[in-house]
Amino acid sequence: xxxxxxxxxxxxxxxxxxxxxxxxxxxxxxxxxxxxxxxxxxxxxxxxxxxxxxxxxxxxxxxxxxxxxxxxxxxxxxxx
Numbered sequence: 001x002x003x004x005x006x007x008x009x010x011x012x013x014x015x016x017x018x019x020x021x022x023x024x025x026x027x028x029x030x031x032x033x034x035x036x037x038x039x040x041x042x043x044x045x046x047x048x049x050x051x052x053x054x055x056x057x058x059x060x061x062x063x064x065x066x067x068x069x070x071x072x073x074x075x076x077x078x079x080x
Contacts, residue, residue: 008049009038015048019056026056034059034073 016023026048029035035055037046048056055077062072 009047010049010053012037012046012048015053015056019053019060021056021060025060029056029059032069032073034069034077 010018012023012026016026019026026035030037030046035048035052037048037052039046058076059069059072062076063069067076
């Protein structure tokens with residue numbers, strides 16, 4: 001039986017819906033290192049918490065405002 005997950009953790013599909021982006025967008029952000037999901041120990045399951053959802057929304061808003069993902073990574077997300 002799978003271990004129960006805390007309510008604030010979401011799988012990628014739910015995280016995408018809450019953040020207002022596609023799962024492909026989240027996968028792309030993960031691939032670029034803009035977002036690092038929480039990995040459940042002993043499995044490959046990835047989860048997203050409210051802070052990661054806020055980060056995804058910020059990235060999307062900045063990108064929609066004309067900033068490149070490179071600019072976002074080096075300027076807006078440095079140290080976060």
